[in-house]
Amino acid sequence: MTIPITQPEFGVETEAEEKNIPANETELILDGGFLVPETNSFGQNFRDYDAESVRQEGVENFYRVNHINQTFDFVKRMREEYGKVDKVEMSIWECCELLNEVVDESDPDLDEPQIEHLLQTAEAIRKDYPNEDWLHLTALIHDLGKVLLLPSFGELPQWAVVGDTFPVGCAFDESIVHHKYFTQNEDYNNAAYNTKCGVYSEGCGLNNVMMSWGHDDYMYLVAKENNATLPSAALFIVRYHSFYALHKSGAYKHLMNEEDNENLKWLQVFNKYDLYSKSKVRVDVEKVKPYYLSLIQKYFPGKLRW
Numbered sequence: 001m002t003i004p005i006t007q008p009e010f011g012v013e014t015e016a017e018e019k020n021i022p023a024n025e026t027e028l029i030l031d032g033g034f035l036v037p038e039t040n041s042f043g044q045n046f047r048d049y050d051a052e053s054v055r056q057e058g059v060e061n062f063y064r065v066n067h068i069n070q071t072f073d074f075v076k077r078m079r080e081e082y083g084k085v086d087k088v089e090m091s092i093w094e095c096c097e098l099l100n101e102v103v104d105e106s107d108p109d110l111d112e113p114q115i116e117h118l119l120q121t122a123e124a125i126r127k128d129y130p131n132e133d134w135l136h137l138t139a140l141i142h143d144l145g146k147v148l149l150l151p152s153f154g155e156l157p158q159w160a161v162v163g164d165t166f167p168v169g170c171a172f173d174e175s176i177v178h179h180k181y182f183t184q185n186e187d188y189n190n191a192a193y194n195t196k197c198g199v200y201s202e203g204c205g206l207n208n209v210m211m212s213w214g215h216d217d218y219m220y221l222v223a224k225e226n227n228a229t230l231p232s233a234a235l236f237i238v239r240y241h242s243f244y245a246l247h248k249s250g251a252y253k254h255l256m257n258e259e260d261n262e263n264l265k266w267l268q269v270f271n272k273y274d275l276y277s278k279s280k281v282r283v284d285v286e287k288v289k290p291y292y293l294s295l296i297q298k299y300f301p302g303k304l305r306w
Ligand SMILES: O[C@H]1[C@H](O)[C@@H](O)[C@H](O)[C@@H](O)[C@H]1O
Pocket: 104, 106, 107, 108, 143, 162, 163, 164, 165, 241, 242, 243
């Protein structure tokens, strides 16, 4: 099945720019009309990894352990193991509910239950892109891979599940959060892995690049193995939404191919909602549930193998 996608207009002036509203005086208005809050629930800028806050130390320690342990060999083993999808059988919605048990230690902006985050992201994007139902569903499922933290999924440590992701098998880019800890990663001094392209080649396409292991790649594998009928942009969003070095800093573009370039535009749309919809405003789960159940039915089998 092919799903026609109407491309959003990229690069158009935001409403705030048009109306000449200085960004620091008001909430920023994005192209879809979505209001970007100036600060997170802790009164800090979003994704400020150095600002003093109750979460700063824990988050930095998370990245230290993450950067030391995410090696090429580790990722290879994980992809093989989890590509089998032989651990659990359940529906997408059951997984959404399971996610309530999960706490993400890598996130400086969020300490709400994860299901809130899924629905806040999905509802915000639905408001601005009412006709792209695949995008609403993508938002709902994008973080489901965090169930890897739970016992029936192998109870992986936080460093192997959450946080920003990055390629392994080539040099770690300086734009990656808390980059300094990579010096302790065993791949850092390995000549096969520490050059600009490493084991890859220019323009090879991200599909051929191994990313640090976590909830993104896992959920991508689950969607693919269970024959989800979502468009390629949806799978790309799920797979690379934590790859901030690429979609925020523009690093690693030399590894992308043409299809990646097209999909990246949608990922950048999605990211605003993923990041800035994090707030204390609760979504009425029971009220929106029937809509999301209908989308799940459209794009996924009733039970999936995880
Ligand atoms: O802390 C966050 C969180 O774990 C998100 O789910 C992930 O997508 C982000 O990239 C990460 O920085």
